[in-house]
Amino acid sequence: MADLRNNFVGIKSPNPFWLASAPPTDKAYNVERAFKAGWGGVVWKTLGEEGPPVVNVNGPRYGAIWGADRRLLGLNNIELITDRDLYVNLREMKQVKMNWPDRALIASIMVPCEEEAWKAILPLVEDTGADGIELNFGCPHGMSERGMGSAVGQVPEYIEMVVRWCKQYTRMPVITKLTPNITDIRKPARAAKAGGTDAVSLINTINSIVSVDLDNFAPNPTVGGKGTHGGYCGPAVKPIALNMVAEIARDPETYGLPISGIGGVTTWRDAAEFLVLGAGNVQVCTAAMTYGFKIVQEMISGLSDWMDAKGHRTLDDITGRAVPNVTDWQYLNLNYVAKAKIDQDACIKCGRCHIACEDTSHQAITQFVNGVRHFEVMEDECVGCNLCVNVCPVENCITMEELPAGTIDQRTGKPVDPNYANWTTHPNNPMARQAAE
Amino acid sequence: MGTTQSGILGGRLPLGEYESNFSDLHPPLDKHEALVASDRCYFCHDAPCMTACPTSIDIPLFIRQISTGNPIGSAKTIFDQNILGGMCARVCPTETLCEQACVRNTAEERPVEIGRLQRYATDVAMKENKQFYTRAASSGRKVAVIGAGPAGLAAAHRLAVKGHDVVIYDARPKSGGLNEYGIAAYKSVDDFAQKEVDYVLSIGGIEVRNGQALGRDFTLAELQEQYDAVFLGLGLAGVNALRLEGENAEGVEDAVDFIAALRQSKTKADIPVGRRVVVLGGGMTAIDAAVQAKLLGAEEVTICYRRGKEHMNASEFEQDLAASKGVTIRHWLQPKRIAEKDGKVAGIELEYTTLEDGKLTATGETGIIAADQIFKAIGQSFLGSGLGALKLEGGRIVTDAEGRTSIDNVWAGGDCVLGGEDLTVSAVAMGRDAAESINRAFAAAAPRASAVA
Ligand SMILES: Cc1cc2nc3c(=O)[nH]c(=O)nc-3n(C[C@H](O)[C@H](O)[C@H](O)COP(=O)(O)OP(=O)(O)OC[C@H]3O[C@@H](n4cnc5c(N)ncnc54)[C@H](O)[C@@H]3O)c2cc1C
Ligand SMILES: Cc1cc2nc3c(=O)[nH]c(=O)nc-3n(C[C@H](O)[C@H](O)[C@H](O)COP(=O)(O)O)c2cc1C
Ligand code: SF4
Ligand code: SF4
Ligand code: SF4
Numbered sequence: 089m090a091d092l093r094n095n096f097v098g099i100k101s102p103n104p105f106w107l108a109s110a111p112p113t114d115k116a117y118n119v120e121r122a123f124k125a126g127w128g129g130v131v132w133k134t135l136g137e138e139g140p141p142v143v144n145v146n147g148p149r150y151g152a153i154w155g156a157d158r159r160l161l162g163l164n165n166i167e168l169i170t171d172r173d174l175y176v177n178l179r180e181m182k183q184v185k186m187n188w189p190d191r192a193l194i195a196s197i198m199v200p201c202e203e204e205a206w207k208a209i210l211p212l213v214e215d216t217g218a219d220g221i222e223l224n225f226g227c228p229h230g231m232s233e234r235g236m237g238s239a240v241g242q243v244p245e246y247i248e249m250v251v252r253w254c255k256q257y258t259r260m261p262v263i264t265k266l267t268p269n270i271t272d273i274r275k276p277a278r279a280a281k282a283g284g285t286d287a288v289s290l291i292n293t294i295n296s297i298v299s300v301d302l303d304n305f306a307p308n309p310t311v312g313g314k315g316t317h318g319g320y321c322g323p324a325v326k327p328i329a330l331n332m333v334a335e336i337a338r339d340p341e342t343y344g345l346p347i348s349g350i351g352g353v354t355t356w357r358d359a360a361e362f363l364v365l366g367a368g369n370v371q372v373c374t375a376a377m378t379y380g381f382k383i384v385q386e387m388i389s390g391l392s393d394w395m396d397a398k399g400h401r402t403l404d405d406i407t408g409r410a411v412p413n414v415t416d417w418q419y420l421n422l423n424y425v426a427k428a429k430i431d432q433d434a435c436i437k438c439g440r441c442h443i444a445c446e447d448t449s450h451q452a453i454t455q456f457v458n459g460v461r462h463f464e465v466m467e468d469e470c471v472g473c474n475l476c477v478n479v480c481p482v483e484n485c486i487t488m489e490e491l492p493a494g495t496i497d498q499r500t501g502k503p504v505d506p507n508y509a510n511w512t513t514h515p516n517n518p519m520a521r522q523a524a525e
Numbered sequence: 526m527g528t529t530q531s532g533i534l535g536g537r538l539p540l541g542e543y544e545s546n547f548s549d550l551h552p553p554l555d556k557h558e559a560l561v562a563s564d565r566c567y568f569c570h571d572a573p574c575m576t577a578c579p580t581s582i583d584i585p586l587f588i589r590q591i592s593t594g595n596p597i598g599s600a601k602t603i604f605d606q607n608i609l610g611g612m613c614a615r616v617c618p619t620e621t622l623c624e625q626a627c628v629r630n631t632a633e634e635r636p637v638e639i640g641r642l643q644r645y646a647t648d649v650a651m652k653e654n655k656q657f658y659t660r661a662a663s664s665g666r667k668v669a670v671i672g673a674g675p676a677g678l679a680a681a682h683r684l685a686v687k688g689h690d691v692v693i694y695d696a697r698p699k700s701g702g703l704n705e706y707g708i709a710a711y712k713s714v715d716d717f718a719q720k721e722v723d724y725v726l727s728i729g730g731i732e733v734r735n736g737q738a739l740g741r742d743f744t745l746a747e748l749q750e751q752y753d754a755v756f757l758g759l760g761l762a763g764v765n766a767l768r769l770e771g772e773n774a775e776g777v778e779d780a781v782d783f784i785a786a787l788r789q790s791k792t793k794a795d796i797p798v799g800r801r802v803v804v805l806g807g808g809m810t811a812i813d814a815a816v817q818a819k820l821l822g823a824e825e826v827t828i829c830y831r832r833g834k835e836h837m838n839a840s841e842f843e844q845d846l847a848a849s850k851g852v853t854i855r856h857w858l859q860p861k862r863i864a865e866k867d868g869k870v871a872g873i874e875l876e877y878t879t880l881e882d883g884k885l886t887a888t889g890e891t892g893i894i895a896a897d898q899i900f901k902a903i904g905q906s907f908l909g910s911g912l913g914a915l916k917l918e919g920g921r922i923v924t925d926a927e928g929r930t931s932i933d934n935v936w937a938g939g940d941c942v943l944g945g946e947d948l949t950v951s952a953v954a955m956g957r958d959a960a961e962s963i964n965r966a967f968a969a970a971a972p973r974a975s976a977v978a
Binding site: 157159355356357379380382383385386389390392393394397482483 | 557564565568570585586589590593594595597598601602
């Protein structure tokens with residue numbers, strides 16, 4: 089049995105599955121249920137400063153997109169940080185941590201961008217026995233209009249400043265939660281590191297309008313005839329999150345900075361993908377909100393069974409394993425040649441590959457051969473783009489086959505060069521030409 | 526090839542036809558089909574399907590594990606509750622159990638294909654011979670299990686997991702009980718029953734002694750002396766008699782014997798069957814005998830049941846299956862006399878029945894159906910000897926909810942117990958639960974080899 093125990097910046101949990109700061113972690117009742125179901129840790133729903141708590145709308149907070157069979161693919165929300173009194177939350181956190189000493193309990197915090205505000209709340213949180221804090225610089229709606237959340241997360245200088253305050257006023261590990269609503273995710277990550285953060289976590293939700301009510305001409309969710317942009321999360325955001333995690337993992341300036349991966353984790357496989365791209369653990373919100381806390385059982389067994397099957401014993405064996413294989417486009421091997429190949433026994437003759445290639449790509453798949461409906465790749469036209477593979481409804485029917493070095497590429501008429509060569513030295517590259525001159 | 530002659534003959538069909546007739550009733554799902562089928566599951570909370578399963582398999586979890594590409598983890602989820610999950614996936618009347626309860630029925634009248642998905646996952650794991658369980662450290666306790674059917678195997682496996690040493694005794698030459706000798710051939714192809722027995726036994730710590738019958742070779746009292754506990758999973762070895770004129774004529778047979786012979790035959794072509802066959806009964810056994818007689822090439826097969834369609838024990842699905850194979854099911858007919866010619870069956874005289882004030886009554890109106898073979902499928906009964914003072918009621922063993930009988934240190938489960946459902950899956954549940962009860966009893970008793978103070 090693989091060992092799933094997780095040590096993230098010194099915070100120990102029995103497995104790498106934490107619940108992200110969100111409604112599932114809003115109060116002791118939920119968190120106790122989550123721990124009973126097997127979650128390794130929780131990031132408590134974001135705390136605000138002392139005083140009257142924020143209020144939420146009293147109508148719909150969520151919008152969604154679904155597959156045809158109502159599988160929830162993306163969720164959008166306009167919820168704010170906790171709307172419960174600070175001291176109620178702190179009391180409950182302390183009790184829960186006492187009841188569950190082996191689980192990770194992290195406090196998520198969002199207070200105004202003033203030193204005094206952070207200085208005031210940190211000792212209160214420390215007193216609960218929480219294992220660490222997460223700085224919520226991510227919330228893209230509501231809170232950002234008040235100069236908090238993503239309004240801070242979009243200004244690297246603010247991030248660095250707040251992280252510095254936190255490192256100064258608490259001994260707890262600091263995790264900085266980043267917003268994806270920014271052009272280059274490396275900038276806020278570098279700023280957090282400069283401020284001394286112990287780790288970053290990402291992504292928070294993405295600014296979005298999930299759908300529009302065409303009868304009432306208003307975005308969903310509609311509250312009394314009007315809507316606002318919300319935060320997008322769930323399976324649909326995973327690809328965006330994976331890229332942002334990888335960007336930070338391979339950036340020389342932040343290389344080695346611990347990352348808690350968030351965004352669309354729904355199955356063990358999603359989690360494994362975050363881990364190999366450099367995340368030390370993962371956080372989950374939408375999957376739990378869709379299926380309930382029991383979903384973690386599938387994640388735990390799936391990750392463990394996969395690790396067993398592949399001979400990986402601990403999380404350290406897999407964390408970051410794919411990072412060296414993420415590179416810039418310019419370093420991809422231009423001498424690598426692959427061609428699509430159709431398994432005629434598997435092909436059901438739907439014609440999708442043909443029309444995709446014919447109408448929109450390289451006219452490299454037949455429709456008829458000798459007057460008979462027959463779909464076959466013409467190697468002399470195929471550029472190896474992989475589009476047909478992705479549109480074919482039959483799994484593994486079309487595969488990309490590498491042309492071995494030395495064989496003639498029918499399209500170019502040239503043999504496949506065994507040597508690695510990339511754009512930086514390619515003759516068509518003006519920079520390369522300049523350098524050669 | 527093949528013949529349409531009257532009389533009871535083998536080789537009624539061309540050879541190739543036997544093979545296709547007795548192939549898998551529900552062919553296995555391939556990976557893609559399994560993914561599509563699993564995608565329909567809603568991962569319900571407190572899932573009704575799970576409540577409807579007598580072994581309480583965590584159905585939403587195992588289906589989700591299939592959908593996330595982890596059939597091995599899925600199989601473990603199944604086996605944790607039901608070590609015979611492979612056979613149950615093939616033989617459970619899912620249409621009256623889990624699939625009947627599936628919430629997908631409400632909106633679409635089409636449940637998630639739980640049975641076939643269960644088969645997919647268990648097939649993957651068993652093909653890889655993936656072993657999920659190891660024995661706990663030896664407890665030094667010895668348990669005798671009588672009967673290597675679903676109840677006995679489930680009990681033995683759970684006992685072995687707990688570290689107890691188990692000896693299984695079974696009267697038959699092969700283990701598996703009705704999985705091997707009773708289940709319809711098209712539900713368990715490719716010698717699956719024996720493969721499953723091997724898979725279950727591979728945990729170790731279980732010795733099987735075949736050809737050993739309680740009551741003939743040993744008594745319950747002897748077992749009690751030799752073992753710390755005894756589990757009885759004897760099934761129903763007896764067959765109810767018609768008590769009719771002509772019952773001993775050649776061609777009147779017990780349906781269960783016919784089915785057992787059929788299951789043991791490789792080609793099926795050697796199993797003789799009549800040209801015109803009548804099956805008496807209204808349960809699963811009647812349906813199985815009738816359908817398989819038809820598949821062997823019988824020209825006319827009629828099930829006669831003495832009550833109405835709604836009273837039949839066979840499920841709607843089973844009745845439809847029989848109809849689709851060309852079996853005629855007739856209701857409100859009870860046998861009166863078997864007509865013989867030269868000592869052989871020539872036909873059966875039946876009498877119409879009706880319900881009068883809730884009581885089944887013959888109307889006096891009779892008729893004759895010509896037949897050269899008649900199968901009795903009017904119920905099995907518990908046959909026990911050498912059981913001493915064991916308390917029986919209605920001809921079956923009385924137990925409490927955990928499977929404890931009236932005698933100390935003797936447990937029982939499966940068909941031989943009063944109040945059961947006479948299903949493979951229920952036998953598994955009872956065997957498993959009795960093993961847990963035995964284990965608790967051991968734990969509660971003083972440790973066997975207590976340390977010297
Ligand atoms: C024809 C037929 C078809 C069926 N089809 C289905 C179906 O499709 N689906 C379903 O769920 N259920 C079906 N059933 C019911 C199911 O097979 C039984 O409920 C199940 O096998 C009961 O398991 P068991 O372990 O209690 O008994 P059994 O399977 O009967 O096993 C009892 C074992 O005990 C042994 N034994 C008996 N007496 C002694 C003795 N004195 N000494 C030693 N050993 C002894 C027997 O040899 C046998 O191996 C069918 C039954 C029949 C008869
Ligand atoms: C209703 C809702 C409320 C959320 N509230 C918070 C919050 O208070 N603090 C925070 O840091 N993130 C919050 N998030 C973002 C989640 O923690 C998480 O980053 C995001 O949902 C992506 O993960 P997922 O795809 O697993 O849902 C919220 C998300 C949702 C859906
Ligand atoms: S999920 Fe619960 S709280 Fe939310 S709208 Fe539905 S019933 Fe109300
Ligand atoms: S898309 Fe796939 S299945 Fe359809 S014709 Fe092309 S190869 Fe065949
Ligand atoms: S009831 Fe149906 S949909 Fe719900 S968990 Fe069971 S199989 Fe899945």
